[in-house]
Amino acid sequence: MIRLTRAPDLLMAQHWVNLLQAAGIRCRLSGVYLQGGAGELPVDQCGPDIWLEDARDRQRALRIIDGREPVAGGAQHAWHCDRCDEWLEPQFAECWQCGRPRPVNGD
């Protein structure tokens, strides 16, 4: 487990967890129980923090919560540009070689 980042509030934290889980990234939320706890601890001491089970997901997870990687409904696999015959990583919304946008339906 690694700590990915701290969310500004619980609502955003839960939103991010939902996004990450939709993208197939295993993650957890910490600090949520302390948040309701009547201010004995300062908020910045208790999260909410996003944790990843697999550190290798870190870069992708950061892109997702920054909105730099679309996660809605699949297309999380490499795709093929039929204009220039290049294979692209799933995080690219368009071909970096010729600029063709990624097809909506995956390949």
Ligand SMILES: [Zn+2]
């Ligand atoms: Zn291309």
